[in-house]
Amino acid sequence: MADVNRGKRPLSPHISIYRPQINSITSIINRITGVAMSLAAVLIVWWLLAAATSASYFDFVNGLLTSWFGLLVMFGSLWALWFHFLGGIRHLVMDFGVGYDIKSVDFWGKAIIVLSLILTAASIYCLSTF
């Protein structure tokens, strides 16, 4: 009996047949932002190593990070950081078994997207002012 229907069993429905929902969107954004921040993490280490090496090397890497492309990566990563930060806290809260009802899931899913944009704008304002 052990080999009945082996290899012909139905597979779990593929992701493409589901309508995207706020919880699936925030889930995949959390993963994408986490992976995407690898680039900024390596750049920051390079920047610190340059600072530990010499003033001229620091100026070179610092100039790269503040070029238009560098700033694009830095500000993009800042938003990724805030989103992942808020998404991570939400995950930690949900690990306690709370916030699983549909109303909370929908509300907090949208809330972390809006909050991440507000925090990004606020921190860019602070960084450019001080």
Added chain:
Amino acid sequence: MTYKTDMGRVKGLGTAKEGTHEWWIGRLTSVALIPLTLCFLWKVAPLIGGTHAELLAAFQSPFTAITTILFIMIAFVHLAGGLQEVIVDYVHGKAMLVVLLVSTKLVCWGMGFAGAFAVAKIAFGA
């Protein structure tokens, strides 16, 4: 056709045996990263685009140096765990899987150590 029972065939499959540990390290590092990320954004992010002298002066503060070293090392442990989770989800084929798992983990450890060393060198007087 196999004569093994259903139970006999699936026993020992389907688990990496260390899943709970990896999950727990993910949570532990994420909790540590909440205050450390805020410290980094507060103390280090404003130094990007500043002068070399300003950066050297900032890391003379033990608070800035210690929280930055902790942030970098724990962030790379967290990143290594996260990348591993993504790799095991999406990469099929044993050889590629092993190559990616080993290389990402080694690069993450190397990066974490390099960042920590750079901050320590500056703090102790570059």
